[in-house]
Amino acid sequence: MTEWDRALNYIDGRWEEGSSGEFAENINPATNEVLGTVTLSTTEDVNRAVRAAEAAFRKWRLVPAPRRAQVLYRVGELLRQRKEQLARILTQEMGKVLEEARGEVQEAIDMAFYMGGEGRRLFGQTTPSELPNKMALSVREPVGVVGLITPWNFPIAIASWKSLPAIVAGNTVVWKPATETPFMAREFVKIYEEAGLPPGVLNLVYGSGSVVGEALVEHPGVQVISFTGSNEVGRSIAAKAGARLKRVSLEMGGKNAVIVMDDANMSLAVDAILWGAFGTTGQRCTATSRVIVHRSVKAQLEQMLLDRIPGLPIGNGLDEHVRIGPVINAVSLRRIHDYVQIGLQEGARLLTGGHTVEPSGLRGFYYAPTVFTDATADMRIAQEEIFGPVVTLIPVDSLEDAIQVNNRVAFGLSSSIFTQDVNRVFTAMRDLDTGIVYVNAGTTGAEIHLPFGGTKGTGNGHRDSGQAALDVFTEWKSIYVDFSGTLQRAQIDVGNV
Numbered sequence: 001m002t003e004w005d006r007a008l009n010y011i012d013g014r015w016e017e018g019s020s021g022e023f024a025e026n027i028n029p030a031t032n033e034v035l036g037t038v039t040l041s042t043t044e045d046v047n048r049a050v051r052a053a054e055a056a057f058r059k060w061r062l063v064p065a066p067r068r069a070q071v072l073y074r075v076g077e078l079l080r081q082r083k084e085q086l087a088r089i090l091t092q093e094m095g096k097v098l099e100e101a102r103g104e105v106q107e108a109i110d111m112a113f114y115m116g117g118e119g120r121r122l123f124g125q126t127t128p129s130e131l132p133n134k135m136a137l138s139v140r141e142p143v144g145v146v147g148l149i150t151p152w153n154f155p156i157a158i159a160s161w162k163s164l165p166a167i168v169a170g171n172t173v174v175w176k177p178a179t180e181t182p183f184m185a186r187e188f189v190k191i192y193e194e195a196g197l198p199p200g201v202l203n204l205v206y207g208s209g210s211v212v213g214e215a216l217v218e219h220p221g222v223q224v225i226s227f228t229g230s231n232e233v234g235r236s237i238a239a240k241a242g243a244r245l246k247r248v249s250l251e252m253g254g255k256n257a258v259i260v261m262d263d264a265n266m267s268l269a270v271d272a273i274l275w276g277a278f279g280t281t282g283q284r285c286t287a288t289s290r291v292i293v294h295r296s297v298k299a300q301l302e303q304m305l306l307d308r309i310p311g312l313p314i315g316n317g318l319d320e321h322v323r324i325g326p327v328i329n330a331v332s333l334r335r336i337h338d339y340v341q342i343g344l345q346e347g348a349r350l351l352t353g354g355h356t357v358e359p360s361g362l363r364g365f366y367y368a369p370t371v372f373t374d375a376t377a378d379m380r381i382a383q384e385e386i387f388g389p390v391v392t393l394i395p396v397d398s399l400e401d402a403i404q405v406n407n408r409v410a411f412g413l414s415s416s417i418f419t420q421d422v423n424r425v426f427t428a429m430r431d432l433d434t435g436i437v438y439v440n441a442g443t444t445g446a447e448i449h450l451p452f453g454g455t456k457g458t459g460n461g462h463r464d465s466g467q468a469a470l471d472v473f474t475e476w477k478s479i480y481v482d483f484s485g486t487l488q489r490a491q492i493d494v495g496n497v
């Protein structure tokens, strides 16, 4: 291991150890080998990072937004140049297969150029005043210091959804990435540094949620928390931040379904289900976790899935022919297997999978692609987020039932319908209650210029990415300019025209 194999904090433009003096291991989930270590921080490190961010904010907010955006364009360019190298690091520390890792880096590249463009937009409104010789406008202002808490499953894409809009809007950032994927965070921060971001604008503090995350949520100097992770942690952040009137944006997973109607293009639906359920080894918030299938095509769908699954090689994602990589760690593997036992006890029928696998020569964390069928909508495997390569088929008899089953879960991130009938399409577009709806496409694959997030237990009304991200990281200011030289009273001096 070299010095550079130790991931360090980045505070006020300096790379340094966390003050706990402790390090955690960064494990490659494909091989169970140690890639390096990551420093662990204390509340004191968070305090210093917030102080640095507060000091930097005083200047950064006054840099014209188009100039802030120039840094983002350079970030996009550096990401583009290093796409392959970043994808390899991503595959090694997170496990997703190389093709998907490249796709994830591309998502960050797209976001950098898109948000770079915002430097010349950040539009507000101008509107007539109700009074003569007076003008009215609204502008977006940065909020201040923002705290970002990001997960391991999309370590650079989700970090890009949050940090780029925050920074282009003039905020400064303290970022706590997941300790499972520290090197991607380090590489991203190095790119910001090389792109010319001034010290203190983006600070990186590694550590656990219970120490570093908690300190960010509690700190009075942090104005906004943007979090992606589990429902349980999100709820506790919301409660604590609520008591401090702190703005919180939460994205907390899904229980996403593909609906397959009796008139679906079946081979397209099967492609989409396999990609949505087993891509990223099921570890996406948007993963296809349920298939709501019209009873008349259920047997056909089961057979088509059974025919195709053996053609999905499992192994180390660095190997280009592998389609399913490992899950993130042993705890996750155990949790997935526990859910399979629950499904069996509940009486769902296991069509295939349901066990760990050991691709030859690899000591990583692998689970077979698993399909349950003949489940009912209220079973736990049809209700709870599993975050692994497990998908559950639920038969229904009509579109109405399908929509009802889709909506009868605590989450509301993504949903999809396969049908050729335009009336069914528009009914589903209106009645599926998720934040993202796909027609004749699977549940994954959100593009960065649209809002990303969901309803019910998935979120709290905010969205990542798209224009909507700016709403999380800006405060509206309404400005009235009176050039009449007299006291003009709104609502009172209404005139008589």
Ligand code: UN1
Residues within 6 Å of the ligand: 107, 153, 154, 157, 283, 284, 285, 286, 287, 443, 444, 445, 446, 447
């Ligand atoms: C996530 O799973 O948390 O839509 C993000 C998708 C990706 C992003 C997923 N673009 O599947």
